[in-house]
Amino acid sequence: MKVRGTIREIEEWLAGGSGVSRAVLEELLRDPRAGVRQIALRHLRKLERMEREAARLERMWQTERTYWAKGYGAVAGLDEAGRGCLAGPVVAAAVILPEDFDVSGLNDSKQLSPAEREELRGRIDREATAVGIGMADVEYIDAHNILQATYEAMRRAVSNLPAPPDALLVDALTVPGLAIPQQAIIKGDSLSHSIAAASIVAKTERDRWMEAAAARYPEYGFDRNKGYATPDHLAALDRWGPCPLHRRSFAPVRERLQGSLFPERSMG
Secondary structure, three states, X not given: OOOOOOHHHHHHXXXXXXXXXXXXXXXXXXXXXXXXXXXXXXXXXXXHHHHHXXXXXXXXXXXXXXXXXXXXXXXXXXXXEOOOOOEOOEEEEEEEOOOOOOOOOOOOHHHOOHHHHHHHHHHHHXXXXXXXXXXXXXXXXXXXXXXXXXXXXXXXXXXXXXXXXXXXXXXXXXXXOOOOOEEEEOOHHHXXXXXXXXXXXXXXXXXXXXXXXXXXXXXXXXXXXXXXXXXXXXXXXXXXXXXXXXXXXXXXXXXXXOOOOOOOOOOO
8 A cells, every 4th residue: 555645644644543554654654754754653653552552451361261261250359558668458349240341451450550450440340240349347357467458358249249259360379268169360460350340349449438538537648558558557556556447467557556656546
């Protein structure tokens, strides 16, 4: 195909996206005009990014499709948020996606902006086959340790699905106490759409919980740090001591309670 026209006309035509193929762009790269070559190179790089993204999204369906092919119709992704925080609950989510779910933009929640996570959360809530959410609070974490609390939050998320799934895909863990076939996938939130969706639900749910907690304990900046050990959060702990939402079993909190430097605070 021979592409003709002025530089501006070619740029407008490429911007329209109609009939723009790799072959067309490679032809434009041979154009004697430097301006045309620059435009073609920019669009070729855009095309390559789109191809890489399409390939990534396709790869992230592979595990689910393997289970579907074996007759496991309802495959749930399972992930958590908040294991490393100093305050607030650990939150888990179980998500079952239909085979035709629009996965554009879906990724590990840590790779997304808050706005992107919220947009995807809305899509998941509207279009997922099922969503279950479970939490383990600070008291459970301090009594049993964070790993056991994570397991419990995950079990609660699965139990809060409308019906038990046929199989579970879990980010990095195998959850005890579940009589459901499960597969632990290291970095599963970047390798499975179901786990990525669960990571987004867990993260947005926990962020909302911490933002609500900020209204009760504004001095800790929970709406900004979400309970993580950021410099501003640690500075607030130094000044105010822990509040009832802090995990006493975590070293930065425990150390500030040793020697009774701060009085215990009620929930208020």
